[in-house]
Amino acid sequence: MDAFYASVELLRHPELKGVPLVIGGRRAEGSALAPHFGALRLREYLGRGVVTTCTYEVRALGVHSGMGLMKAARYAPEALLLPPSFEAYRHYSRLFKEAVATVTQAIEDRGIDEIYLEFSDSDGEARVLGQRLKNTVKDATGLSCSLGIGPNKLLAKIASDLEKPDGLTVLALADVPDRLWPLPVGKINGVGPKVQARLAALGIVTIGDLAHARGDLLETTFGPRVGQWLADCAQGRDDRPLSTDTEPKSLSRETTFEQDLDARRDRPALSQILATLCDRLAADLIQKGHKGRTIGIKLRYADFRTVTRDHTLAQPTADAALIKAAARDCLKRVPFNQKLRLLGVRVGTLCPANPESRAFSPQRELPF
DNA sequence: TCTGGGGTCCTAGGACCC
DNA sequence: TCTGGGGTCCTAGGACCC
Incomplete structure (x- = not known):
C-alpha cells in the first residue's frame, strides 16, 4: 500500500489533501492547542519519536521512515505531524486484504500494508490480472497500491518498488541484466x-x-x-515458497520513556510501567487465544545499547501476574549502571491457549 | 534535546542426553 | 594423562523488515 498510514489519514481527513503530512510521534497530548486532531507543525514538535511514514512530497524533501522527528523537522518544518491512529490502519488493512482474498486465497501476510500473493494458477496476462487486482483494492479501500509481478518473491518485491506510487511492474527472469x-x-x-x-x-x-x-x-x-x-x-533466483502460516511466534509490548529513567531513583515509575506492559501483554495474549512459555524483557540504556534476558517456564501462561514475576526475575540479571530509555516485555514459544479449538476447527480462516 | 514499536530469522555457546 | 559425534533446548545478541 502506498504511504499507507498517511493515505489513510487523507481518507479520514480529506481537507488535508495537498498538505505535506508526517505520521509519527506519540499519541497526542496537549492536542487541544493543535489545529487538527492533535496535529502540530513538525517544527513545533519537541521530544522523542521517529517518522512512521510520510506523504511523497515530504519524502522528496529527504524525510524517510525511521528518521528522528527533530531531524525531519529540519527538512520539512512546515509539514503537519499527525499522531498514528492504529485502529484506523488496522481497519483499512483488513479491507485491503479481504479484497485481495476475493481474487486469490494464496496470500502471505507481510505486515499491516504488504502481502505476497500467488497467481500461478490463474489464467490471463500478468499485467491484466495486476490491473484488475489494483482496481479491486482501490474499490474496497479508496487507496492505491504498488504491485510487482515476477516469477518469484525476490523479483516481485523488487518490481513492486520500481514505480511507486500506484505502480504496476512486471519483471521476468530475462529482465534481470537490464533492470x-x-x-x-x-x-x-x-x-x-x-x-x-x-x-x-x-x-x-x-x-x-x-x-x-x-x-x-x-x-x-x-x-x-x-x-x-x-x-x-x-541472478534473480529465489525458490522460497509462499508462506501462508500465520501462527505467531511471539508477542511483545515495549515503551520508550519521555525522559531517561534511573533504575533506583525512578523505581516506582519503572515498576508501574512494567506492570502496565505485562497487563497489556496478558490481555492481548488472551484476546488472541495464545499462551507462551518464554518470558523475556528488553532494556535500552541511555546510550542506546540494548540487552535482553529471558526465562522459559515449565508451563505456558497468559497470566499477567506470572508474566510479571518472570519479568522481574529477568530484570535481576541485568546491570543498571546507566539510565534507561526503554523497557519491554515479550512472551515467546507461543501455543494455542486452548488446543482443542484448533484441532477441531475445520478450514482455517483468513487471519485478517 | 538524534534514534518507535512490533515482529522474524539466524548464529553461537553451553547444558544435557544418548 | 586425553578426551567422538550426534541431537535438542535454552539464552543472548544482532540483522533486518514493515
Whole structure:
C-alpha cells in the first residue's frame, strides 16, 4: 500500500489533501492547542519519536521512515505531524486484504500494508490480472497500491518498488541484466545497511557488481549460506515458497520513556510501567487465544545499547501476574549502571491457549 | 534535546542426553 | 594423562523488515 498510514489519514481527513503530512510521534497530548486532531507543525514538535511514514512530497524533501522527528523537522518544518491512529490502519488493512482474498486465497501476510500473493494458477496476462487486482483494492479501500509481478518473491518485491506510487511492474527472469543489475544491492529484501557496507568494502555496490563477483569471494566473506544466497539473488533466483502460516511466534509490548529513567531513583515509575506492559501483554495474549512459555524483557540504556534476558517456564501462561514475576526475575540479571530509555516485555514459544479449538476447527480462516 | 514499536530469522555457546 | 559425534533446548545478541 502506498504511504499507507498517511493515505489513510487523507481518507479520514480529506481537507488535508495537498498538505505535506508526517505520521509519527506519540499519541497526542496537549492536542487541544493543535489545529487538527492533535496535529502540530513538525517544527513545533519537541521530544522523542521517529517518522512512521510520510506523504511523497515530504519524502522528496529527504524525510524517510525511521528518521528522528527533530531531524525531519529540519527538512520539512512546515509539514503537519499527525499522531498514528492504529485502529484506523488496522481497519483499512483488513479491507485491503479481504479484497485481495476475493481474487486469490494464496496470500502471505507481510505486515499491516504488504502481502505476497500467488497467481500461478490463474489464467490471463500478468499485467491484466495486476490491473484488475489494483482496481479491486482501490474499490474496497479508496487507496492505491504498488504491485510487482515476477516469477518469484525476490523479483516481485523488487518490481513492486520500481514505480511507486500506484505502480504496476512486471519483471521476468530475462529482465534481470537490464533492470536488476543497475540497482543498488540494498534493493534486495534482506540486504540491510550492514551487508551493504561489507559489500561496498569489496567494491560491490550494484546488483550487477554482485552478479559478476567471484563466487568464492562472497562465500569466504559471508559464509557458504549467505554467499550462495547473494549470488542467487543477483541472478534473480529465489525458490522460497509462499508462506501462508500465520501462527505467531511471539508477542511483545515495549515503551520508550519521555525522559531517561534511573533504575533506583525512578523505581516506582519503572515498576508501574512494567506492570502496565505485562497487563497489556496478558490481555492481548488472551484476546488472541495464545499462551507462551518464554518470558523475556528488553532494556535500552541511555546510550542506546540494548540487552535482553529471558526465562522459559515449565508451563505456558497468559497470566499477567506470572508474566510479571518472570519479568522481574529477568530484570535481576541485568546491570543498571546507566539510565534507561526503554523497557519491554515479550512472551515467546507461543501455543494455542486452548488446543482443542484448533484441532477441531475445520478450514482455517483468513487471519485478517 | 538524534534514534518507535512490533515482529522474524539466524548464529553461537553451553547444558544435557544418548 | 586425553578426551567422538550426534541431537535438542535454552539464552543472548544482532540483522533486518514493515
